[in-house]
Amino acid sequence: MSLVEGIFLLLAVIALVSAVLVVTTRNMVHAALWLVLTLGSIAGIYLLLAAEFVAWVQILIYVGAVVVLLLFALMLTRAPTGPQADLSIARVIPAAVVALLLAGLLGTTVVAGFAGERINLDEAVVGSAATTGETIFEKWVLPFEVLSVLLLAALVGAIVLSRMRATGDPEGRG
Amino acid sequence: MPLWWPLLLASLLFAIGVYAVLVRRNAVLVLMGVELMLNAVNINLVAFDAHLRDQLHGGQTFALFVIVIAAAEIGLALAIVLLVFRSHGHIDVDRLRSLADRDLDPSTSSGHRKLDRPEVRR
Numbered sequence: 406m407s408l409v410e411g412i413f414l415l416l417a418v419i420a421l422v423s424a425v426l427v428v429t430t431r432n433m434v435h436a437a438l439w440l441v442l443t444l445g446s447i448a449g450i451y452l453l454l455a456a457e458f459v460a461w462v463q464i465l466i467y468v469g470a471v472v473v474l475l476l477f478a479l480m481l482t483r484a485p486t487g488p489q490a491d492l493s494i495a496r497v498i499p500a501a502v503v504a505l506l507l508a509g510l511l512g513t514t515v516v517a518g519f520a521g522e523r524i525n526l527d528e529a530v531v532g533s534a535a536t537t538g539e540t541i542f543e544k545w546v547l548p549f550e551v552l553s554v555l556l557l558a559a560l561v562g563a564i565v566l567s568r569m570r571a572t573g574d575p576e577g578r579g
Numbered sequence: 580m581p582l583w584w585p586l587l588l589a590s591l592l593f594a595i596g597v598y599a600v601l602v603r604r605n606a607v608l609v610l611m612g613v614e615l616m617l618n619a620v621n622i623n624l625v626a627f628d629a630h631l632r633d634q635l636h637g638g639q640t641f642a643l644f645v646i647v648i649a650a651a652e653i654g655l656a657l658a659i660v661l662l663v664f665r666s667h668g669h670i671d672v673d674r675l676r677s678l679a680d681r682d683l684d685p686s687t688s689s690g691h692r693k694l695d696r697p698e699v700r701r
């Protein structure tokens with residue numbers, strides 16, 4: 406086993422364990438902090454898979470912005486910081502069975518389908534900022550522009566929603 | 580590195596996200612499950628980009644696009660969550676039944692209107 410494979414296994418175990426803790430912990434702030442660990446180790450996996458720019462974007466946007474937004478939402482909804490017993494529904498067994506069946510189905514499919522193939526990381530082109538920038542602005546310009554319009558629409562929608570009155574006033578006269 | 584390692588990791592993370600969406604009652608924790616699922620998909624895209632050595636870098640570019648869409652989604656979803664909190668006083672998705680499909684109460688003609696009204700606690 407090479408060094409890269411060892412680091413990948415380590416990061417994968419960290420990501421899986423902290424993801425399980427995200428969905429099982431009884432403390433909501435701890436869930437957000439375990440999510441940071443999961444997303445950070447996924448960023449490390451991107452680095453190993455020669456996607457350098459995606460890894461930094463992952464850290465900037467997910468760890469930097471999305472988790473902070475989630476923490477803001479937890480605090481604005483006056484979530485208690487201590488442990489809570491009623492964060493999950495009482496019947497977790499059917500949900501766990503569904504998740505395990507899904508994991509088994511997807512896992513056996515990818516393992517059976519791609520068992521013999523290996524990623525040749527030595528010849529992979531590292532997706533640095535220069536490479537990714539050239540790719541996006543030469544070959545993916547139109548999807549990029551459409552995406553910027555989508556982002557603008559989503560932000561306008563978020564502003565309109567947060568200006569809306571709690572009594573259900575559809576005019577949104579804040 | 581065997582190709583199925585990142586793919587198996589992505590499958591397991593996706594299943595964990597599905598579990599979170601099914602089990603959690605707090606809307607913010609449900610959103611965390613959605614984020615886990617989106618990240619699992621991104622691992623798949625990046626792994627196949629490295630495996631196929633795509634000239635267009637489609638996998639990495641799509642991973643970036645998915646990250647942007649996830650950021651837009653989380654901003655919009657948290658605005659909705661805060662609005663729900665202001666109108667209902669809680670964000671427990673099990674108790675948010677205003678849009679539930681229920682039988683009309685035959686005793687009162689406008690029975691469902693009363694049930695549908697959100698409880699405003701200020």
